[in-house]
Amino acid sequence: MTLETPDNDIEKIAELIRGGDFKTVSRAIRRVEDQDEGSEQLLDALWPGVGKAHRIGVTGPPGVGKSTFTRRLLQKFRGQGRTVGVVAVDPTSHISGGAVFGDRLRMDDLAMDPGVFIRSMGTRGSIGGLAYRATEVADVLDASGKDIIIFETVGVGQIELDITMAADTIIVLTMPGAGDAVQAMKSGLMEVGDIFIVNKSDLSGAEQMKSIYESVLRICGEKSGWHRPALTANSLSGDGIEAALRLVDSHRKFLQESGLLMEKRRHHEKNRIERIVNQRIADEFWGKERMESLDNALDTTEKRISPYAIAEWLFKM
C-alpha cells in the first residue's frame, strides 16, 4: 500500500501483502483492527493464502514471564530461518498500534528483522470482538507468509482464553510459586493447554511444580490422543527453549497426522461464519426506525412494560 495504491484497490493490496511488504501489512492490520469498511473484502481476497502458518498461543498468569519466553521462542524460530508474527493482546490496555511493544515485549532489537512482525493490540475503547479481531490480524500475517504466529496475552481472563483457543498449539506458562496445579485447574488452563512449561527454572520448587503438573496431567489422561508434556525452562538463560520448540513441532505433526488440525480449523471457521452472519443480520435489523422505536419505548412513562414485551414488539415491527 504505497502512496500510489489507493485503499480500495483490494487486489493490488492483497498482492503486496502476499509479497510481505512491511508497510502494506502494517496498514492492512490497522484497517482490520479498526474494522474499516474495506477490511472484509481484503480478508476475503487474502483467504486463499491463509492457513499455512502454525499458530501458537502463549498464556498464563501475569508475571510468569510470557513476554520474555515469547521473545526467546521467536529467536529460536528465527535461528532456524522461520519467519514469525507476534500478536500481543492486552484486553486491559486501551493503547494500540504498536505503541506498547517496545515497552512490553522489549523486542527493540528485533524491530529491524524483516522476518519478524510484532503487533500489540489493546481494546481501543471497546472490548467486544477483541478476540475476533486478533484472529483477523493473524490472518493478515499468515497471508503475508509468516511461518509461525504467536498469540501472547497478559492474563488468563475469558478474552485471553478466547484468543488462545484460536491457536493450534497452546503453551501454558507458569512459574514456581505462581499458585499450584489446583489453582491452574480452576482457571481453566489445564483444559486448554497442549504443552505446560514451568518458567524461571532457576527458582526453587520448579522441578517439584513440574512433577505436580505431570501427576495432574497423568490423572487427566490424553487430550484427544495427545500426551500433554510438562517441562521446565528459563527464558533468561535460554534453558529449555529449544525443547519447547521441539514440542511445538511435535504437536503440529500430531495435529496434522491425526486430522485434528483440519477439525480444529473447521470448528473455528464455522464459529467465524456464524459470527459474521449474526453481526450482519443484527445490523440489518437495527435500522434507524427500530432504534428510534426502542428509544421511544424506553422513554414512555409506562415503565412497566418488560424488556421481553418490548423485544417482541420490535421483532414484529
Add this chain to the structure above:
Amino acid sequence: MTLETPDNDIEKIAELIRGGDFKTVSRAIRRVEDQDEGSEQLLDALWPGVGKAHRIGVTGPPGVGKSTFTRRLLQKFRGQGRTVGVVAVDPTSHISGGAVFGDRLRMDDLAMDPGVFIRSMGTRGSIGGLAYRATEVADVLDASGKDIIIFETVGVGQIELDITMAADTIIVLTMPGAGDAVQAMKSGLMEVGDIFIVNKSDLSGAEQMKSIYESVLRICGEKSGWHRPALTANSLSGDGIEAALRLVDSHRKFLQESGLLMEKRRHHEKNRIERIVNQRIADEFWGKERMESLDNALDTTEKRISPYAIAEWLFKM
C-alpha cells in the same frame, strides 16, 4: 410452586414469588438459570415488581475477603430489618444450584433466615450469557421483595466486570499487599468502583493503601458528580462495615436524586432488549436448512472459499 402448581401456570407462580415463597423463588431461579422454555414469560410477568431492590456489586482480586465482607454487610442489613438476596457468581466453576455456597460463602447460619436468599451460580458448561443470567436471577429476587441484592464474584475478569456493572453501587474490595493502585487501575477496577474498601485493616499498610487510593481518586476526579470514597474495614472484627453500609445508602440517595439511577437502568434495559432481539433473530435465521448448508459448505473440497463469502451466500439464501 407447590406440587399443585404446574410449571406453566405463570400467573400463579408469579404471585407466589411476589409473596416471597421460598420454594417457588428457588425453583424459578433454577428455571431462569437453565433458560427453561417458560422462563421468559415468567420474567415478563414479574417485571412490574422488578426495580425496587438496591443492587450492590462486590468485586476485587481473589483472596481479599469478598465472601466474608459480603456476609458482614448482609448481617448489618438484616440488623436493620432489610431483606437481602445474594447472587454469588463464579465463572470458573461448573457447579451450580447452591451446592457451593455452604463452602464458599460460609453462610450456613444464615440459611434458616427467611429474610435472606443466597444463590451460587457457575457456568453450567457454558460461559456465554452468564452475566446476563445473573441479572435475571437478581430480577426474581427483586420481584420476591428483597430490599438489597448483592452480586459477589470471585475474580476481576471481564465476565465478573459485566456482572458487577449491572449493579447500582459497585464496591471495590482490596487489601494491603494485593497490588497497588496502579495495578487496580490496570484491571479496570478504578473506573467501575463507586466505593473503595481496603479490607483486612489489621494488616500493616492498610492506612497507607487507603491514602494511595484517595490520592488516585482525587486525581481522577468525581464520577458523574459522585465523590468516590475510600475506607478501611475488617470483615473479621466487623470494623468499618457500618461505615460501608452508610456509604452504600448515600450512594443510592445520590443516584436517585441526580437521576442517574433511572439513566443507569434505562441503559441496562436497552442493552437487554437488544440482546433478546439479537438472540431471537439469530435463532430464527439459523434454521435446520441454513445449518446444513453451512456444514456442507465447510465440507466441500474447495477449501479456498473465505468465511466472508460463505456468510454472504448464507445471508442471501
